[in-house]
Amino acid sequence: MGINLQKGQKIDLTKGNSTIKKLLVGLGWDPTVSGNFDCDASVIVLDNDGKLEETIYFGNKKSKNNSIIHNGDNLTGFGDGDDEVITVDIKNLSAATNKLIFVVNIYKSDERNQHFGMVKNAYIRIINEESKEELAKFNLSDDFSGKTALIVGEIYKYNNEWKFNAIGNGTNDKSIKELASNIQGRI
Numbered sequence: 470m471g472i473n474l475q476k477g478q479k480i481d482l483t484k485g486n487s488t489i490k491k492l493l494v495g496l497g498w499d500p501t502v503s504g505n506f507d508c509d510a511s512v513i514v515l516d517n518d519g520k521l522e523e524t525i526y527f528g529n530k531k532s533k534n535n536s537i538i539h540n541g542d543n544l545t546g547f548g549d550g551d552d553e554v555i556t557v558d559i560k561n562l563s564a565a566t567n568k569l570i571f572v573v574n575i576y577k578s579d580e581r582n583q584h585f586g587m588v589k590n591a592y593i594r595i596i597n598e599e600s601k602e603e604l605a606k607f608n609l610s611d612d613f614s615g616k617t618a619l620i621v622g623e624i625y626k627y628n629n630e631w632k633f634n635a636i637g638n639g640t641n642d643k644s645i646k647e648l649a650s651n652i653q654g655r656i
Contacts, residue, residue: 471594471603474635480605482595482624483559483631490560491598494571495551496621498591506583507576510553511645512537513652515568521652522566525555526645536561537569556598557624559631568625572648574618585639586614593621595633607635618642620652 472480483489500506511526514537525532530539536558557569571593575583585591591613594606607622616639623634642648 471596471605474605474607474633476607476609476611476635476637478607479632479634481630481632482604486597489597489599489631490558492557492559492604492624493596493598494555494557494624495594495596496554496571496573496592497550497552497594498573498588500587501589502583502587505581506587508552508573508588509576509645510539510555510571510573511648512539512555512557513570513572513645513649514566515570515652516563516565517567519568519653521649522563524645524649532563534561534563536563551594559624566626568623570623570652571621572618572645572652573621574642574645574648578617578643583617584614585616585619586612588613591619591621593635595624605633605635607637609637611637611639613639616640618648620648 496510514522516522525537525539538556540554591609595604618640620636620638622636
């Protein structure tokens, strides 16, 4: 069992564990209302200068060099376990890649009058793909009423090691495009 993180806590993922090649990033949530409640997990990829490299989401499931793969869109959020999983091949990320920001937004939130106050048990967990060992988990326990998107956490490079930062901030962005364009002033 990995380390349970609190908001703002950081953990080294590769220091002393240089054999890690791939990470599975599982994101989960449980809607408290019935009906069509579609949360979408995505990754915003930034370079060493903090500039947007690319965005991986349900409409663009693979990074340019296939080092980041979105494993599919869960349209309901119902059921046990991870709702969406993103694979990160940290050994093959672009040399310019410095930060992977994991976000979740609610599809058609305005049209459906939905927000993250209608979601419970939201979390992100980081798993060593090879050993299946859970390295870290962050349960988002804040009240996100009125918020339509979450900046959940980030995997970032520091001194040639990969680390994870539990962020847990809500925003009112309506799409991954909006999140990506506004992300720099929020982390």
